[in-house]
Amino acid sequence: MNVTDEAMSFADLALRPELLRALGDLGYEEPTPIQREAIPPLLEGRDLLGQAATGTGKTAAFALPVLQRMSEREPESGPVALILVPTRELAVQVSEAMHRYGKDMGARVLPIYGGQPIGRQLRALERGVDVVVATPGRALDHIGRGTLSMSGLRMVVLDEADEMLDMGFADDIETILQDTPEDRQTVLFSATMPPRIDGMARRHLTDPVRIKIEHEQATTGESPRVRQSAYIVSRSHKPAALGRVLDVESPAAAIVFCRTRDEVDSLTETLNGRGYRAEALHGGMGQEQRDRVMGRLRTGTADLLVATDVAARGLDIEQLTHVINYDVPSAPESYVHRIGRVGRAGREGVAITLAEPREHRMLKTIERVTRSRIEIEKVPTIADLLARRLELTRAAIHESILEDDDLDRFRVVVETLADEFDVMEVALAAVKLAHESTGAAADEEEIPEIALSPTRGRRDGAGRDGGGRDAGPREERRGRGPSRGGMARLFVGAGRSARIRPQDLVGAIAGETRVSGRDIGAIEIADRFSLVEVPEAAVQEVIDALRRTTIKGRKVTIRRDRDASY
Numbered sequence: 001m002n003v004t005d006e007a008m009s010f011a012d013l014a015l016r017p018e019l020l021r022a023l024g025d026l027g028y029e030e031p032t033p034i035q036r037e038a039i040p041p042l043l044e045g046r047d048l049l050g051q052a053a054t055g056t057g058k059t060a061a062f063a064l065p066v067l068q069r070m071s072e073r074e075p076e077s078g079p080v081a082l083i084l085v086p087t088r089e090l091a092v093q094v095s096e097a098m099h100r101y102g103k104d105m106g107a108r109v110l111p112i113y114g115g116q117p118i119g120r121q122l123r124a125l126e127r128g129v130d131v132v133v134a135t136p137g138r139a140l141d142h143i144g145r146g147t148l149s150m151s152g153l154r155m156v157v158l159d160e161a162d163e164m165l166d167m168g169f170a171d172d173i174e175t176i177l178q179d180t181p182e183d184r185q186t187v188l189f190s191a192t193m194p195p196r197i198d199g200m201a202r203r204h205l206t207d208p209v210r211i212k213i214e215h216e217q218a219t220t221g222e223s224p225r226v227r228q229s230a231y232i233v234s235r236s237h238k239p240a241a242l243g244r245v246l247d248v249e250s251p252a253a254a255i256v257f258c259r260t261r262d263e264v265d266s267l268t269e270t271l272n273g274r275g276y277r278a279e280a281l282h283g284g285m286g287q288e289q290r291d292r293v294m295g296r297l298r299t300g301t302a303d304l305l306v307a308t309d310v311a312a313r314g315l316d317i318e319q320l321t322h323v324i325n326y327d328v329p330s331a332p333e334s335y336v337h338r339i340g341r342v343g344r345a346g347r348e349g350v351a352i353t354l355a356e357p358r359e360h361r362m363l364k365t366i367e368r369v370t371r372s373r374i375e376i377e378k379v380p381t382i383a384d385l386l387a388r389r390l391e392l393t394r395a396a397i398h399e400s401i402l403e404d405d406d407l408d409r410f411r412v413v414v415e416t417l418a419d420e421f422d423v424m425e426v427a428l429a430a431v432k433l434a435h436e437s438t439g440a441a442a443d444e445e446e447i448p449e450i451a452l453s454p455t456r457g458r459r460d461g462a463g464r465d466g467g468g469r470d471a472g473p474r475e476e477r478r479g480r481g482p483s484r485g486g487m488a489r490l491f492v493g494a495g496r497s498a499r500i501r502p503q504d505l506v507g508a509i510a511g512e513t514r515v516s517g518r519d520i521g522a523i524e525i526a527d528r529f530s531l532v533e534v535p536e537a538a539v540q541e542v543i544d545a546l547r548r549t550t551i552k553g554r555k556v557t558i559r560r561d562r563d564a565s566y
Contacts, residue, residue, distance in 0.1 A: 008030065008031060008036050009030055009031075010023050010028065010030070010031055013031065013035075013036075013039045013040060013043075013064075014040075014043060015039075015043075015064055015068060016067075016068055016105075018102075018104040018105045019064055019067060019068065019101060019102070019105075021104055022100060022101050022102070022103055022104055023101070025262075026100060026101075026260055026261075026262055027260035027261025027262040027263065027264070027265075027282065027284065027308075028060075028260055028261075029261065029282070029283040029308060029311075031057070031060075032057035032060075032061075032330050032331070033052075033057075033213050033331065034050060034052045034057050034058055034061045034211065034213055035057050035060055035061045035064075037050075037211045037213075038050055038058075038061040038062070038065075038211055039061060039064055039065055041209040042061075042062065042065035042185070042187065043065050043068060045185055046185070046207075046208070046209050047185060047186045047187065047205040047206050047207065047208040047209070048186075048187045048188070048205075048208055048209045048210075048211065049188050049201045049205060049208040049209070049210050049211070050187070050188070050189045050190070050210075050211040050212075050213075051189075051190055051191070051192070051193050051211065051212040051213065052189065052191065052211070052212075052213040057330050058159065058189050059093070059094055059097050059159075060097070060101070061189075062083070062157045062159070062187050062189070063094070063097055063098045063101055064101060065155075066080070066081045066083070066098070066131060066155055066157070067098065067101055067102045067105060067107055067131075069081070069154055069155060070102070070105060070107060070130050070131075078128075078149035078150070078151060078152035078153070079129055079130060079131060079132045079148070079149065079152065079153060080130050080131060080152065080153065080154050080155065081130070081131045081132070081153065081154065081155040081156070081157065082131075082132050082134065082139065082150070082153055082155075082156050082157070082176075082180070083131065083132070083133045083134070083156075083157040083159060084134060084135070084136055084139060084156070084157065084158050084159065084164065084173065084176065085133060085134070085135060085159045085160060085164075086135065086136075086159075086160050086163045086164045086167055086169070087113075087135065087358065088111075088113035088114065088115060088116075088135060089357075089358055090159070090160065090358060091111040091112070091113045091133045091134065091135055092111050092113075094111070094133045094159065095109050095110070095111035095133045098131060098133070107130055107131065108128065108129045108130045108131070109129065109130065109131045109132075109133065110124050110125065110129040110131070110132050110133070111133045111134070112125075112132060112133070112134045112135075112138050112139065112142060112148075113134065113135045113138050114135065114137060114138050118141075121138075121142070121147075122147055125142065125147050125148060126147075132148065134148075136164060136169040136172035136173055136176065137169070137172060139172075139176055140172050140175060140176060143176065143179055150179050150180050150181070151181065153180050153181055153184050154181075154184060154185060155184060155185045155186075155187065156177065156180055156184050156185070156186050156187070157186075157187040157188075157189070158173065158186075158187070158188045158189065158190075158200075159189050160189065160190065160191065161173075161188050161189065161190040161197055161200070162190040162191055162192045162193075162194065162197055163191075163361075165194075165196050165197065165200075170196070170200075173200070174200075177204050186204055186205050186206075186208075188200070188201055188204075188205060188208075191361070191365065213331065225348045225349060226339050226342055226348075226349045226350065226351050227348070227349070227350045227351070228339065228351045228352075228353075228372060228373065228374045228375065229350075229351075229352055229353075229374065229375045229376070229377045230352070230353040230354070230355050230363055230374050230375070230376055230377070231245065231352070231353070231354055231355070231376075231377055231378070231379050232355055232356075232357055232360060232376060232450045233354055233355075233356070233379060233447065233450065234356065234357070234448070234450065235356055237447045237448065238326065238354050238356075239267070239270050240447055241354055241379050241447050242256070242267075242271075242324065242326060242354060243271070243274050243276075244379060244380045244385060244447065245324070245352060245354075245379070245380065246276065246304070246324075247380075247385055247388065247389070248380045248384060248385060248388045249322060249350065249352070250388075250392065251303065251304075251321045251322035251350070252303065252319055252320075252321045253297060253300075253303050253304075253305075253317060253319045253320050253321060253322075254303065254304055254305070254320070254321065254322035254323065254324055255304075255305045255306075255307055255317070255320065255322075255323050255324070255338075255341065256271075256278075256304060256305070256306045256307070256324045256326050257307060257308070257309060257323070257324065257325050257326060257327070257329070257338055258306060258307070258308060258326050258327060259308070259327045259330070260308065261282040261283065261284050261308060263326070263327075264280050264281070264282045264306050264307060264308055264311075265280055265282075267306050267326060268280040268306045271304060271306065276303070276304050277301065277302045277303050277304060278302065278304040278305075278306055279293045279296055279297060279302045279304070279305055279306070280293070280306050280307070281293050281294075281305055281306070281307040281308075281311045282307060282308045282311045283308065283311050285311070290311075293305070294317075297317060298317065298319075300319075305317075306326075309329075309330075309334055309337075309338070317341070320341055320342055320349070321342060321349060321350060322342065322349070322350045322351075322352065323338050323339050323341055323342050323349070323350070323351045323352070324351075324352045324353075324354070325338060325351070325352070325353040325354065326354055327354070328353060328355050328356075328359045328362050328363065328366075329353075329366070332365060332366045332369035332370055335353075335366050335370065336370055338351070339351035353374065357450055363376075378449060379447045379449070381446060381517075382446055382502060382503045382506060382517075383502075383503075383506040383510070383517030383518060383520050384517055384518055385517075386503060386506050386507050386510055386517045387510055387516050387517030387518055390510060390511065393431065393434055394431075396434070397431065397434060414426060446502070486535060486536050486537075487521045487533040487534065487535060487536060488533065488534060488535070488536045488539045488560060489531050489532070489533050489560070489561040490531070490532050490533075490534060490539070490542065490543065490558060490559065490560060490561060491529060491530075491531060491557070491558070491559050491560070491561040492505065492529060492530040492531070492532060492546070492551070492556055492557070492558055493528075493529055493556045493557030493558070494528075494529065494530060494551060494552070494554065494556045495525050495526045495527050495528045495529045495530050496525055496526065496527050496528075497527050497528055498552055498554065499552060500525055500530055500551065500552060501525070502523045502525065504551055504552055505520075505523055505530060505532050505551070506520055506523075508546060508549060508551050509532070509534065509542055509545075509546070512545040512546065512548075512549050513538060513541050513542050513545045514538070514541065515534055515535065515538045515541070515542060519534070519535055519538075520532065520533065520534060521533025521534065531561055539560060542558075543558050543559065543560070546558040
């Protein structure tokens with residue numbers, strides 16, 4: 001079965017009014033291709049084998065039919081559906097999505113996975129649940145205890161089946177499926193279809209509907225001048241990461257794409273609260289509102305447009321320099337369409353994607369389908385931000401000197417101050433005031449760096465691999481790692497008790513020396529002192545400069561750290 005381009009709404013899928021109401025409240029405007037293809041046969045009770053990449057909307061494709069079938073459940077018959085997923089992160093994500101979709105139906109959805117106290121899960125199962133979202137190891141554990149009843153199951157869903165097999169869950173899945181009723185409805189989704197998946201489908205699916213979402217190929221030469229990059233960040237840090245990226249990139253005009261209307265409205269409010277000029281655009285807005293928003297963007301009154309794919313269709317903004325995917329696009333073809341909005345008519349453009357750790361594989365799929373490279377970059381640090389803001393101040397002053405012919409009226413101020421202070425000191429004070437007048441205060445905290453493991457081990461948390469496979473991506477903070485080559489460590493005689501922060505040290509060094517924020521290494525702050533790494537070649541320059549200045553309004557001791565071993 002192939003996806004068509006015929007327009008369809010969720011109302012066309014014969015879903016219950018409660019589900020349609022929930023989807024409307026969430027801002028979902030139209031089903032994705034996998035949802036258009038999968039929901040009708042699943043509502044008919046057919047088994048289904050679907051091939052679609054991560055991020056194409058598979059969760060709603062099976063979650064909505066599962067919730068629809070809840071009306072058929074018998075009281076006290078146990079769970080209606082069991083959904084097996086490879087990781088605890090995905091278990092939580094699927095569970096949260098089903099809670100949102102089924103909020104008006106009283107749906108009782110329980111995620112069970114390793115690493116969570118089993119007592120809590122036992123109590124929830126005893127009270128009764130409608131849908132269980134589980135990692136294979138923990139599901140098998142509950143089945144063995146007799147705490148997860150399989151007799152009332154009407155549906156079993158295997159989500160990201162290829163990943164579960166890669167993690168070594170094949171035997172667990174086979175054992176679980178053998179304990180389920182023979183007349184169950186079985187759904188299997190996989191990004192790829194290796195022989196093992198095909199064999200599992202032949203053994204456990206009955207005359208399944210087969211769906212494969214065909215990807216559009218990127219047109220040769222469609223976006224040759226677009227710089228493509230991605231940042232891997234946790235969901236909780238995405239708003240801060242977006243702000244950091246916007247500050248460093250300083251786009252003339254940008255579209256920030258979100259999946260839902262609700263997310264568009266929320267993110268627009270957040271961005272405006274952080275001092276950006278952002279406008280929302282989605283299908284819930286009337287034509288007059290849309291025209292007003294576009295007018296503000298084209299006249300420069302706003303420089304950020306936060307939009308859904310549907311609302312942004314057909315937009316052509318001449319001054320657009322950046323496209324930012326706040327969420328990984330639902331399909332590679334959506335990515336192609338999004339980034340095609342920049343880099344037109346020979347102009348250069350930038351496409352940036354914020355991806356959660358589990359979406360890293362989807363980026364690889366997009367690379368393969370579009371035949372283009374997406375560079376994985378580190379989220380800009382506070383040091384990068386400070387350096388960029390100083391550079392913007394320098395550029396603004398440089399432009400003012402070149403273009404402003406009305407500087408003479410300020411000459412008397414400079415000459416008066418020059419009688420008392422060195423001209424360089426006067427210039428430095430003026431630059432400082434100009435810089436601070438922008439209101440660009442440094443962020444308080446670094447955004448944790450996500451370290452992607454080169455190899456993926458089996459993760460479920462049932463304790464079988466002895467390595468805690470529920471452990472999420474390793475997060476490292478700046479300053480925790482070993483010293484870099486060619487670096488020297490300096491002792492600064494002030495620390496937490498003097499309210500010293502990493503950005504204070506970075507600002508002092510970058511502002512007083514030729515060392516840029518990007519060149520500064522690890523920073524460690526103790527109660528009464530701090531340690532900071534700088535390039536070996538700049539040690540004496542940094543020491544001399546910091547001895548002449550103040551940090552947090554006080555003179556501090558500065559010297560090479562005696563305990564450093566390089």
